[in-house]
Amino acid sequence: MSPERRPTLALRVETALWLAFAAAAWLYAEATDRTIFRSELHVMSWPRFILYLAFATALLNFVFAGARPPLQPAVAGAEDVQPVSRWRVFGTFAVPVAYLALLPGVGFYAGAPFFLIAYMVAFGQRKPRHLIGTALVAHVVLSILFTKYLFMPLPTGNWPGFYEFNVAVVRLIKAW
Amino acid sequence: MLESLALGFVNLFTSPLSIAVFFAALIGGMVFGAVPGVDEMTLATIALPFTVFLPASDAIMFFGVLYCSGVYGGAVTAILFNIPGSSDNAPTAFDGYPMTQKGQSGKAIGAAVTCSALGGTVSAILMIVATEPLAHWAIRAFGPPEMLAVIIFGLCACASLGAETVWKGWLSVLLGLLIGSVGTEPSSALPRFTFGSDYLMAGINFIPLIIGFFAVSEILVQGHRMALGLHLKAKISIDFPKFVEFWRLRLAIVRSTAIGFLVGVLPGVGATLAAFLSYGVAVRWSRHPETFGKGELEGVVASETANNAATGGAMIPTLALGLPGGALTAVIIGAFQIHGIEPGPMVMINSKELVWTLFAAMLLANVCILGLGYLETRTIVQLLRVPFSVLAPIILLLTTLGSYALRNLVVDVWVAFIAGIVGFFLRKSGYSMAGIVLGVILGNLGESSFVTTMQMLDHDPLNFLDRPLAAMFIVSGIGLILYNGYSAMRPALRAWRRNAG
Numbered sequence: 001m002s003p004e005r006r007p008t009l010a011l012r013v014e015t016a017l018w019l020a021f022a023a024a025a026w027l028y029a030e031a032t033d034r035t036i037f038r039s040e041l042h043v044m045s046w047p048r049f050i051l052y053l054a055f056a057t058a059l060l061n062f063v064f065a066g067a068r069p070p071l072q073p074a075v076a077g078a079e080d081v082q083p084v085s086r087w088r089v090f091g092t093f094a095v096p097v098a099y100l101a102l103l104p105g106v107g108f109y110a111g112a113p114f115f116l117i118a119y120m121v122a123f124g125q126r127k128p129r130h131l132i133g134t135a136l137v138a139h140v141v142l143s144i145l146f147t148k149y150l151f152m153p154l155p156t157g158n159w160p161g162f163y164e165f166n167v168a169v170v171r172l173i174k175a176w
Numbered sequence: 177m178l179e180s181l182a183l184g185f186v187n188l189f190t191s192p193l194s195i196a197v198f199f200a201a202l203i204g205g206m207v208f209g210a211v212p213g214v215d216e217m218t219l220a221t222i223a224l225p226f227t228v229f230l231p232a233s234d235a236i237m238f239f240g241v242l243y244c245s246g247v248y249g250g251a252v253t254a255i256l257f258n259i260p261g262s263s264d265n266a267p268t269a270f271d272g273y274p275m276t277q278k279g280q281s282g283k284a285i286g287a288a289v290t291c292s293a294l295g296g297t298v299s300a301i302l303m304i305v306a307t308e309p310l311a312h313w314a315i316r317a318f319g320p321p322e323m324l325a326v327i328i329f330g331l332c333a334c335a336s337l338g339a340e341t342v343w344k345g346w347l348s349v350l351l352g353l354l355i356g357s358v359g360t361e362p363s364s365a366l367p368r369f370t371f372g373s374d375y376l377m378a379g380i381n382f383i384p385l386i387i388g389f390f391a392v393s394e395i396l397v398q399g400h401r402m403a404l405g406l407h408l409k410a411k412i413s414i415d416f417p418k419f420v421e422f423w424r425l426r427l428a429i430v431r432s433t434a435i436g437f438l439v440g441v442l443p444g445v446g447a448t449l450a451a452f453l454s455y456g457v458a459v460r461w462s463r464h465p466e467t468f469g470k471g472e473l474e475g476v477v478a479s480e481t482a483n484n485a486a487t488g489g490a491m492i493p494t495l496a497l498g499l500p501g502g503a504l505t506a507v508i509i510g511a512f513q514i515h516g517i518e519p520g521p522m523v524m525i526n527s528k529e530l531v532w533t534l535f536a537a538m539l540l541a542n543v544c545i546l547g548l549g550y551l552e553t554r555t556i557v558q559l560l561r562v563p564f565s566v567l568a569p570i571i572l573l574l575t576t577l578g579s580y581a582l583r584n585l586v587v588d589v590w591v592a593f594i595a596g597i598v599g600f601f602l603r604k605s606g607y608s609m610a611g612i613v614l615g616v617i618l619g620n621l622g623e624s625s626f627v628t629t630m631q632m633l634d635h636d637p638l639n640f641l642d643r644p645l646a647a648m649f650i651v652s653g654i655g656l657i658l659y660n661g662y663s664a665m666r667p668a669l670r671a672w673r674r675n676a677g
Contacts, residue, residue, distance in 0.1 A: 014605060018347065025354070025369075032368070043366045046623055047357045054350045060661075061343035064668045085403050092399035093597065096392075096572060100593055103576075104586055116569045123399055123565035130566055138570050142577065152581055 209249015216246020352615020392596025
């Protein structure tokens with residue numbers, strides 16, 4: 001294989017992940033089939049067929065894809081060029097996950113404004129009027145729209161204090 | 177026929193309630209389609225239980241109009257934010273978003289408006305003319321083997337679109353097929369890949385998946401780019417395409433209308449495959465296929481004409497056979513059942529007034545898209561002036577609500593977010609989100625059709641040759657795979673031959 005077509009580390013890792021995923025799924029399919037007393041039902045035949053194709057395609061990708069194109073460089077004239085911020089990258093993923101994890105306990109009406117503020121901060125917004133104003137307006141509009149007009153029940157939380165707060169907000173919106 | 181159509185218009189315009197429902201559906205579809213994170217399906221599923229309070233003709237008319245305006249509405253977010261409103265608009269984003277990045281957002285949306293209205297209007301006229309004859313033909317000529325063959329062809333066609341390489345496109349579709357296999361096996365109803373979870377017994381719902389792979393992953397990608405200083409603010413423009421530009425694309429418009437309508441007629445397939453097929457055909461027929469995916473207007477035209485043209489076609493199997501042409505037509509069937517009407521050939525006789533009111537409303541809705549869509553171009557495009565750091569959290573909150581609205585389950589929201597995170601890494605590696613979603617949707621349909629087909633063909637695949645239509649689609653699909661595979665292997669094979677020489 002010529003140097004320019006030698007697979008990159010990223011391609012090797014990608015192929016290894018695909019092969020490992022296909023192998024793990026195939027093993028699970030085999031184990032599932034063994035628990036079914038009527039093997040002629042072929043419950044896992046279709047997923048196994050897909051996994052064979054995925055295995056073969058991942059290998060073909062490895063052999064024929066060649067070197068990956070370089071990462072896109074920063075474009076001249078792009079706005080807001082700032083140094084890499086690992087915390088902002090982390091926040092982009094962590095804030096929504098944290099919000100979802102807390103949603104069943106905290107509820108939508110109590111949690112949404114703080115989520116909006118936290119995510120705007122993660123995206124680099126620093127102006128207080130944007131942060132508070134946007135969070136308030138968006139939260140009020142969405143709460144009224146979904147609660148009063150679309151009759152869609154939103155999570156009210158199950159933690160003490162939060163549940164009562166959310167229910168009070170729902171009653172206020174419906175009475176308004 | 178003209179008398180019946182006139183009667184439909186009379187029914188529509190003589191009732192204030194009907195007029196109100198018509199405009200509510202028209203504007204609701206556009207707005208919900210245009211707001212990232214929610215789409216016309218969200219509005220349709222929320223509104224379904226409340227339509228019991230409406231007369232049957234108004235209820236069915238609501239969903240028909242919503243279908244027309246919503247399929248167009250999703251193009252706006254596809255073009256502006258690279259977030260298709262639904263899978264029907266996924267191909268629109270391939271060229272629409274690059275056009276926005278080049279400062280041609282107004283032109284792209286203007287093209288989407290005009291072509292959606294054109295395709296939808298022509299399709300509505302064809303629907304009115306051809307419903308009964310086409311339904312009779314489909315009953316005779318289309319069975320599970322033909323359905324399976326079309327689905328196989330569709331999967332082969334879409335695998336080559338939207339990914340960095342053909343192999344990654346196929347891997348995307350295969351991943352979608354695998355996700356779609358989670359749940360229960362169609363013939364035996366035994367659990368498959370459920371890991372003992374009650375939630376997974378019903379399969380992974382495709383709406384949170386669409387929201388996650390498109391909307392959530394896009395937010396994460398843009399957030400990542402902003403953190404790295406690579407985010408490019410989309411340039412706004414309000415220039416409508418000129419007539420000359422449309423004239424240049426007249427062949428693409430006619431072809432896409434035909435593809436959209438004919439594919440839409442096929443039960444269970446819907447506007448998604450119509451949009452992808454039309455886009456794929458446009459790429460293959462173009463003299464400059466390398467321009468597609470980089471902001472080619474014809475890409476937007478092909479996709480949007482076809483998906484709106486499919487709306488009229490999709491109503492034919494829905495009304496005549498009781499088979500949904502897509503997700504929203506499945507909701508329409510639910511609306512029929514709520515009102516105690518059984519969709520099928522008899523609906524054309526027993527509920528003639530309802531059907532012709534629906535026809536009239538859908539024809540009018542597609543014409544109205546042109547006017548309202550132009551107005552929308554001047555308003556929704558202003559969303560781009562809002563800083564993305566403010567818009568992104570609102571979009572993400574809407575995706576949360578959209579996922580939750582489905583079944584009031586937080587698990588669906590988790591599915592959307594997990595799909596978003598997986599989608600982020602897959603997109604960074606050059607995989608196709610549209611391929612994954614299409615694999616999920618068509619995989620379920622395909623497997624059910626496969627089980628029935630094998631029983632019909634006595635488990636002998638060679639019996640496909642006795643069904644020329646099915647054989648044609650399967651041979652075309654296999655040919656497409658071989659052609660794409662060879663094209664992808666050719667550069668490496670040449671390099672090896674050179675090195676060996």
